[in-house]
Each structure stands twice: as structure tokens, then as C-alpha cells.
Amino acid sequence: MKSDYSFTLLATDGMARAGRIDTWRGEVNTPAFMPVGTVGTVKAMYPEQVRDTGADILLGNTYHLMLRPGAERVAALGGLHDFMDWQRPILTDSGGFQVMSLAQLRKLTEKGVKFRSHIDGSAHELTPERSIEIQTLLDSDIIMQLDECIPLPSEYKEMERAMELSLRWAQRSKDAFGNQPYRSLHGIVQGGDNAELRGRSAAGLKSIGFNGYSIGGLAVGEPQETMFRVLSEITPELPTDKPRYLMGVGKPDDILGGIERGVDMFDCVHPTRAGRHGHAYSRFGVINLKNARHKDDPRPLDEQSPNPNCRRFSRAYLHHLIRTEEMLGAMILSQINLHYYQQLCIGARQAIEAGTFADYAAQTRATWAAGDLPPV
Numbered sequence: 279m280k281s282d283y284s285f286t287l288l289a290t291d292g293m294a295r296a297g298r299i300d301t302w303r304g305e306v307n308t309p310a311f312m313p314v315g316t317v318g319t320v321k322a323m324y325p326e327q328v329r330d331t332g333a334d335i336l337l338g339n340t341y342h343l344m345l346r347p348g349a350e351r352v353a354a355l356g357g358l359h360d361f362m363d364w365q366r367p368i369l370t371d372s373g374g375f376q377v378m379s380l381a382q383l384r385k386l387t388e389k390g391v392k393f394r395s396h397i398d399g400s401a402h403e404l405t406p407e408r409s410i411e412i413q414t415l416l417d418s419d420i421i422m423q424l425d426e427c428i429p430l431p432s433e434y435k436e437m438e439r440a441m442e443l444s445l446r447w448a449q450r451s452k453d454a455f456g457n458q459p460y461r462s463l464h465g466i467v468q469g470g471d472n473a474e475l476r477g478r479s480a481a482g483l484k485s486i487g488f489n490g491y492s493i494g495g496l497a498v499g500e501p502q503e504t505m506f507r508v509l510s511e512i513t514p515e516l517p518t519d520k521p522r523y524l525m526g527v528g529k530p531d532d533i534l535g536g537i538e539r540g541v542d543m544f545d546c547v548h549p550t551r552a553g554r555h556g557h558a559y560s561r562f563g564v565i566n567l568k569n570a571r572h573k574d575d576p577r578p579l580d581e582q583s584p585n586p587n588c589r590r591f592s593r594a595y596l597h598h599l600i601r602t603e604e605m606l607g608a609m610i611l612s613q614i615n616l617h618y619y620q621q622l623c624i625g626a627r628q629a630i631e632a633g634t635f636a637d638y639a640a641q642t643r644a645t646w647a648a649g650d651l652p653p654v
Contacts, residue, residue: 280460283419283489285521291635293513293540296627299335299521301419302460303359304366306334308521308542309626311533311619312369313550317342318352318362321550322609323616325364331613332620335420336364337545340373340412341380344402345395349415357417369420369545370413371525372451372466373404375427375494386426388443406450410463418461422492423451425466430500437470444468445482452486462489464523470495471504473511480515491516492523493541497532506535513540530559530622531646534639537626549619553611556600559618560588563646567611572597577651585617 280302289296299306313320313328316339320328328336338358343349355361358368374391377384381393381402390405409424425444428436448465455463465483469475483491493512496505509524516522523543524536533544549559556568560580575593583589587610599607622642629638 282459283462285490285519287519289631291630291633294537294626294630294635295540295542296630297521297542301367303419304334306367307627309537309623310334310543311623312337312543312545313616314545314547315362317346318358322554322605322612325362327613328616329366331617332624333616335367335369338368338370338416338418339376340370340409341376343416344373344412345397349412353415359417367419370416370418370422372409372422372424374425377404378427406447407454410451410454420462420464420490421455422464423448423466425468425494427495427498428470429498430471432470434472437472437475441468441475441479445479448483449486464488464490464492466492466494467512468495471500471508476508476512477515480512484517490521490523492525494525496524497527502532506539509536509539509541530619533622534642538639549615550612553615554608556611558611559615561645562650565650567593567596567600579614584621585614587614
């Protein structure tokens with residue numbers, strides 16, 4: 279029996295929030311980091327390994343899945359959950375960002391965007407209605423409206439044009455979504471780095487009414503301080519009883535700063551991509567295992583980590599795997615990084631519930647600043 283989607287705000291500490299999203303496929307504790315399964319897989323990870331890191335929810339990508347293997351094919355095979363054997367919640371993005379950044383020969387109109395695939399040059403059209411249809415065929419639990427995401431910096435008139443188009447597409451997305459109480463539809467706040475445009479976008483989305491509100495168009499070329507300023511300005515404008523999702527962000531310090539400013543949900547390819555390139559995230563910050571200082575080091579990454587892989591393998595062995603480009607190195611470091619991201623969010627949630635989030639954030643940053651272990 280499918281049950282209605284809901285969000286419960288459980289605790290606040292300053293602007294930071296702890297909550298719970300309930301779906302018929304399970305609950306999502308917030309703050310939450312969503313590993314990215316772009317084409318139906320989190321790279322270098324089995325689904326059960328992703329779950330074991332503490333992840334409650336994954337992200338799938340509309341643009342990539344509509345091109346390969348195709349939304350209709352995924353639906354015929356039982357939906358994305360069965361296709362990839364992940365029986366917990368899945369959030370899908372709308373495909374808009376990838377169309378703008380990856381597709382070839384794209385043409386944007388009021389109706390939508392026509393483009394050619396970056397894979398084989400085949401012609402496609404993505405409209406708000408088609409994006410919702412694709413995400414529904416994929417059997418997504420949390421669906422995004424189609425929006426236009428532009429780079430920063432951009433001129434005011436361009437940011438205004440894209441924001442207003444995204445608002446019109448938001449209404450069409452809501453109409454296409456219809457009545458699906460066991461799914462969630464998010465509107466996406468646009469407006470670049472301009473507070474007035476962001477405020478107009480948020481007001482327009484609230485008047486339409488959504489189950490959640492995403493913040494798009496950040497981490498697209500602007501400095502971190504600009505992103506944090508925009509978040510500080512816009513999250514107070516969003517409903518307190520709906521989840522807030524900062525799209526495509528980020529590194530651990532981005533996530534901690536986002537939580538401080540009232541964000542509930544995050545996603546990014548960074549932890550798995552960093553793992554494939556020899557970078558491990560831990561309480562010491564980022565450790566570059568390509569560095570020659572590790573080649574004779576018998577110590578583990580962190581002998582006090584709750585992650586057994588941080589305690590099991592020596593730095594010398596991990597250095598060797600990365601230098602020889604063995605896939606096991608990418609697998610181990612991807613698991614380590616995703617686990618650390620989950621631990622960061624779990625620690626934040628516990629601190630918010632205890633009313634000690636400021637201390638948690640300060641201590642986390644101090645440990646990062648202190649750096650890795652000294653040389654042998």
C-alpha cells in the first residue's frame with residue numbers, strides 16, 4: 279500500500295534544521311546527502327554498499343537515463359528501483375542542467391528545449407511535461423520541475439529572463455504532475471546571485487505550491503562566499519514545513535555551510551569522482567593518496583574511523599592501487615568518501631537535535647584545518 283509523502287521538521291538550532299522525509303519506500307533523515315547514481319549506478323559501488331555508508335536516498339539523472347537506456351525501457355523493466363536494485367527512495371533531477379551543459383546544438387523556446395545528444399547526435403526535445411513524464415516512468419519518488427540553469431556571473435537581464443521562464447515552467451510542471459500523493463514535486467528557485475530575483479522566484483513558487491523547494495543555479499562558477507550569501511538570503515523566504523534541497527553541492531565545507539544556512543538536502547558527484555582520482559575524505563580533511571609521502575606509510579587512513587576500510591588498508595597499499603590505476607582503489611576510496619559524507623550529515627543532525635550545532639561545526643572545521651597525520 280502506497281502511503282502519502284510527508285516532511286516533518288524535528289529540531290532547529292539557529293538556521294540549521296533536522297527533519298525526516300517519509301515516503302512509501304522508506305524514510306530519509308535530514309540533513310541528507312544523496313549519492314549520485316547518474317545512469318542507474320553509483321560509480322564503483324554495489325547498491326548494498328551505498329546503503330551501508332548510511333545513505334537513505336539516491337539521485338538519478340533524467341537527461342542521461344532518457345538517452346540511455348530510455349525512460350520507456352526502464353518503465354517496462356519495472357522502474358528504476360528494480361532496474362538497479364535500490365528499493366529505497368530515489369530523487370531525479372529534471373535534466374535541464376545537463377541539457378544546458380552537455381547537449382549539442384540546443385535551441386531554447388517557451389515550449390522547452392530541443393537538443394542533440396552528446397552521445398550520438400540524435401535529436402530530442404525536453405519540455406516541462408516531458409520531463410515530468412520521464413521522471414514518472416522512472417518511478418521516481420521525488421521529482422524536479424524543469425528549469426533553466428545559467429552560469430554565474432551573468433547579467434541581470436539574463437538572470438531575470440531565465441528565472442521568469444523557470445517560473446512559467448514550474449506551473450506547467452505542477453499541472454503535468456497532477457495528483458500523486460505518494461510522490462513529491464519540487465519547485466526550483468532561480469535568480470542567479472541577485473537577492474531580489476531569488477525572492478521573486480521563491481514567492482512565485484510558493485504561490486504555485488510544491489512539496490519541496492530546491493535551490494538551483496549555484497556552484498556554477500561563483501565563489502563559495504557568493505553561494506553562502508545567496509543561501510543566507512533565500513532560505514528564510516522558503517516555507518519552514520517543506521524540505522530545502524541545494525542542487526549539485528558539494529564538498530564537505532560546502533555542505534556544512536549549507537546546513538548552517540538552513541538547507542536539508544544535498545547531492546554531488548564529487549565524493550565518488552574524488553575517490554576515482556585518489557582523494558580520500560576523512561575527519562582530517564582531504565588526503566591525496568597520489569602523493570609520494572604515502573608510498574612507504576604502513577598506517578591506515580584513520581585508525582579511529584567507524585569505517586572499517588579506513589582502518590583496514592594501509593596508506594601505502596591505497597597509494598599503490600591509485601598509482602597502478604587498479605579499480606579496487608576507486609572502489610575503496612569511493613566507499614570511504616561516501617561514508618564520510620554520511621557521517622558529516624549524521625553528526626550535524628545529532629548536534630542540531632542536541633542544540634550544539636555551532637560547536638560541532640567549529641570542531642569539524644578545526645580538525646580539517648589541523649590537516650592530515652604528520653609524516654612517519
